[in-house]
Amino acid sequence: MLYAILCYNFEDVVGAWSPAEDAAVMARLGAVEAGLAAAERLGATARLLPTTAAVTLRKGREPLVIDGPFAETKEQLLGFYVVDCGDLEAAIAVARDLAAANPDRGAYEIRPLAVYRPGHLTGARARRVHRRRAGA
Amino acid sequence: MTIANIDAAWIDAALTAARPQAVAALLRYFRDLDTAEEAFQDACLRALKAWPKNGPPRDPTAWLILVGRNAALDGVRKQSKSSPLPPEELISDLEDAEATLVDRLDGEHYRDDVLRLLFICCHPDLPATQQVAVALRIVSGLSVRQIARAFLVGESAMEQRITRAKARIGAAAVPFGAPDLEERAQRLNTVAAMVYLVFNEGYSAGGKELLTRGALCDEAIRLARLLLRLFPGEPEVMGLTALLLLQHARAPARFDSDGAVVLLEDQDRALWNGRMIAEGLALIDKAVRHRRPGPYLVQAAIAAEHDRAERPEDTNWQRIDLLYGDLEQLAPSPVVTLNRAVAVSKVAGPEAALAMIEPLAPKLSGYFHFFGLRGGLLLQLGRRDEARVAFDQAIALANTAAEAAHIRLHLDRLMKEGAGG
Numbered sequence: 001m002l003y004a005i006l007c008y009n010f011e012d013v014v015g016a017w018s019p020a021e022d023a024a025v026m027a028r029l030g031a032v033e034a035g036l037a038a039a040e041r042l043g044a045t046a047r048l049l050p051t052t053a054a055v056t057l058r059k060g061r062e063p064l065v066i067d068g069p070f071a072e073t074k075e076q077l078l079g080f081y082v083v084d085c086g087d088l089e090a091a092i093a094v095a096r097d098l099a100a101a102n103p104d105r106g107a108y109e110i111r112p113l114a115v116y117r118p119g120h121l122t123g124a125r126a127r128r129v130h131r132r133r134a135g136a
Numbered sequence: 137m138t139i140a141n142i143d144a145a146w147i148d149a150a151l152t153a154a155r156p157q158a159v160a161a162l163l164r165y166f167r168d169l170d171t172a173e174e175a176f177q178d179a180c181l182r183a184l185k186a187w188p189k190n191g192p193p194r195d196p197t198a199w200l201i202l203v204g205r206n207a208a209l210d211g212v213r214k215q216s217k218s219s220p221l222p223p224e225e226l227i228s229d230l231e232d233a234e235a236t237l238v239d240r241l242d243g244e245h246y247r248d249d250v251l252r253l254l255f256i257c258c259h260p261d262l263p264a265t266q267q268v269a270v271a272l273r274i275v276s277g278l279s280v281r282q283i284a285r286a287f288l289v290g291e292s293a294m295e296q297r298i299t300r301a302k303a304r305i306g307a308a309a310v311p312f313g314a315p316d317l318e319e320r321a322q323r324l325n326t327v328a329a330m331v332y333l334v335f336n337e338g339y340s341a342g343g344k345e346l347l348t349r350g351a352l353c354d355e356a357i358r359l360a361r362l363l364l365r366l367f368p369g370e371p372e373v374m375g376l377t378a379l380l381l382l383q384h385a386r387a388p389a390r391f392d393s394d395g396a397v398v399l400l401e402d403q404d405r406a407l408w409n410g411r412m413i414a415e416g417l418a419l420i421d422k423a424v425r426h427r428r429p430g431p432y433l434v435q436a437a438i439a440a441e442h443d444r445a446e447r448p449e450d451t452n453w454q455r456i457d458l459l460y461g462d463l464e465q466l467a468p469s470p471v472v473t474l475n476r477a478v479a480v481s482k483v484a485g486p487e488a489a490l491a492m493i494e495p496l497a498p499k500l501s502g503y504f505h506f507f508g509l510r511g512g513l514l515l516q517l518g519r520r521d522e523a524r525v526a527f528d529q530a531i532a533l534a535n536t537a538a539e540a541a542h543i544r545l546h547l548d549r550l551m552k553e554g555a556g557g
Contacts, residue, residue: 010196012153013146016358021145049411052364052377053418067422068368088421112418114411 002043002121006077011050037120046082047115054111055088057095059103065092070109078106082116147187151180154197155277156362160249161201162208169256169306171208173274179204247366248314254327254359256305266301268333268352273298276355286337286349324367328376328432331359335380340535353384364419374423375433378416382439385412397542401448413443431467434459453482470499474506477513486516504533508543515546524550 017025036042051069058064081098085091088110095108155176162172179200193199257271269287272278278286284294315323338352360377367373389403398404420440423433438459445451460476474493481489490513493506500506511526527547534540 010150010153013149015361016149016153049415049418050361052361052368053415053422055422065425066369067374068365088418088425112414114414 004080015050040120043119043121044082045115045117045119046113049112049114051111054109055092057092057099057108057110059099059106059108061103063096063099069111070107072107075106082113144184147184147192150192150196151183151200152277154200156250156253156275156359157197157246158200158204159274159277160253161246162204163253163310164245164249164312165205166208167310167312169274169302169310175204175208176200178207182207245314248320250362250366251315251320251323251327252311254330254363255323256308256310258326258330259301259305259308261304261308262301264333265337266297267330268337269294269298270301270305271330271334271359272352272355274302275359278355282351286352288345288349324363324370324373327363328360328372331356331363332376332380332432334359335384339383345536350387353380353387356380357384369426371423371426371428372430372432374419375430375436378419378423378436379432379439381412381416381419382436382443385409385416385443391538395538397538399542400442405446408443416440416443429462429466431463434463434466438463451482453479457483470496471503471505474500474503474509477509481513481516486513489513490517502533504530504535504539507533508539511543511546515550520550520553 014022033042033045054069056066056068056070058066081094083091083094085094091110095110098108158179159172159176162175163169166172166175182203183196183200187193254271254275257274258267262270265287269283272283272286273280280295280298281291283298284291287294311319335353335356338349338354338356341349341352357377357380360373360380364370364373364377385408386400386403388409389405389407390398392398416436417440420433420436423429423436438456441452441456441459457476457479460472460479463472464476473496477489477492480492490510493510493513496506507526507530511523511530514520514523514526524547527543527550530543531540531547534543
């Protein structure tokens, strides 16, 4: 089974860290990641830019782009994509395609990444997932 | 976050982060700046005692407002010898009280609270540097000592300055009514200009001063992000935030180890902060969608052109020239034209640029960068005697030791070449 671990914290507080503090935290997390990576258990990891850099595509008959992060608490986080896009317009276009494919309800928050590492998932469990996808 | 690892540094950062919102809400409640600040201070002291024991509250800002408000009311009650309110250990467990407050915080009310707090620091009678000092004290919560160091003045002088400025603010009528759309837009403009001033106080610092003054740049970015969270759909707030990020991203490369200025074209671009650049570019993308370009957005777009270029020769000067043309339309000023002339010199040569800045001479006769650029253009044209005069004038007008040292380098080179030829 693959698990996603989603990181939540106080953005204000994290944003007020000095570069040295930030680097120290990242180094401590990096040590944990290194152990997982060595065991080929670590998939893609990402650190997001602040919520102020986000826009949200609200699904509907005419999907609406709203400035700012996803703010409602009625819906739950169900998944995410990481897509390489030239600019925000390209990212919004992808979200529009996704919304057209699954138009019912909800929203897509579009947030640029600060850090992205593709990961090292080459173990048996990951291969099983790959095969399943290849067979589909 | 578990209770065990909530440490003093975390609490400190949380209190700093909560300050603008909390003081702003307390100001609305008490309608008096000193009372609001004292109430917040009180709440912070209680947080330092309560949070390590109970863990941090779900919403630190709401907790601080509630406890600060009760503490101040409690003080009033004690004076009138009536019964005190329950201690904050109990309050932190009263999820309901917190929840209703959080609901109220989400409203427009709250957004105007923070805007008001920033706006009263921009009192038109206060000179720009005092606006900045007061905002850093009241909104950012920097100590008088920190502010004095950032402004390179003595602590008691800064204390006096802030006290006097606050007295002026206190005497003025604070606008507590809800602003209409136009008023809100005006306040936002004034406040954005003040945030930019805070940034420039840090940005204009010399290399040796950077350690103490550079903090002002971080503070300005924090304030800009705060504004952006409150007004997520304002393209100029996106533009302002992007501008600050894109300029500050180059900070690690702007001075060498001796504190001397390193020009943009000589900077080690590997030292630039890639994350800040990414955030700035993302904000520009967002702002552009509104199709209402304002001065901050255009300036951010100019900074972005520099930040995007991997090598100086990759810089798209043609586009920068066009953007400065836009800026001349939106916010005409001789300094904008002077900056445009740099782009023109790259696109059309030093002669065209020189012709562009000559008419600015009467308006910019006291401006260091005018003579610096003039000298540089004259030098490119081989008019060395005139260049020397311009450089001498620049040195006489230099604002920092680093600026003067940079021009002196040009002069030394001229002298050497003069001796050799």
